[in-house]
Amino acid sequence: MSFTSEQIDGLMSLIGITRESELNCNECLHHVAEFAECELTGKHIPEALEAVRHHLTLCLECKEEYDELMKVLRSMGPAA
Numbered sequence: 001m002s003f004t005s006e007q008i009d010g011l012m013s014l015i016g017i018t019r020e021s022e023l024n025c026n027e028c029l030h031h032v033a034e035f036a037e038c039e040l041t042g043k044h045i046p047e048a049l050e051a052v053r054h055h056l057t058l059c060l061e062c063k064e065e066y067d068e069l070m071k072v073l074r075s076m077g078p079a080a
């Protein structure tokens with residue numbers, strides 16, 4: 001079974017996902033290390049990474065990846 005991109009857009013909007021502003025899991029995981037580093041070091045979160053933060057509030061799988069990553073980064077230091 002295959003959908004046209006119009007059908008996919010329709011389905012996505014039905015379930016409340018807008019492709020422009022939402023990351024998918026791959027994109028999230030691609031940026032999650034950068035995001036974690038900003039969080040750890042207290043750096044300003046760039047606008048591009050706000051989408052990662054948003055995704056982590058929605059997606060348990062990526063949140064778990066993020067939590068694991070934070071654990072590792074914290075154990076490595078030197079960020080106090």
Ligand SMILES: [Zn+2]
Nearest residue numbers: 025028059062
């Ligand atoms: Zn995800």
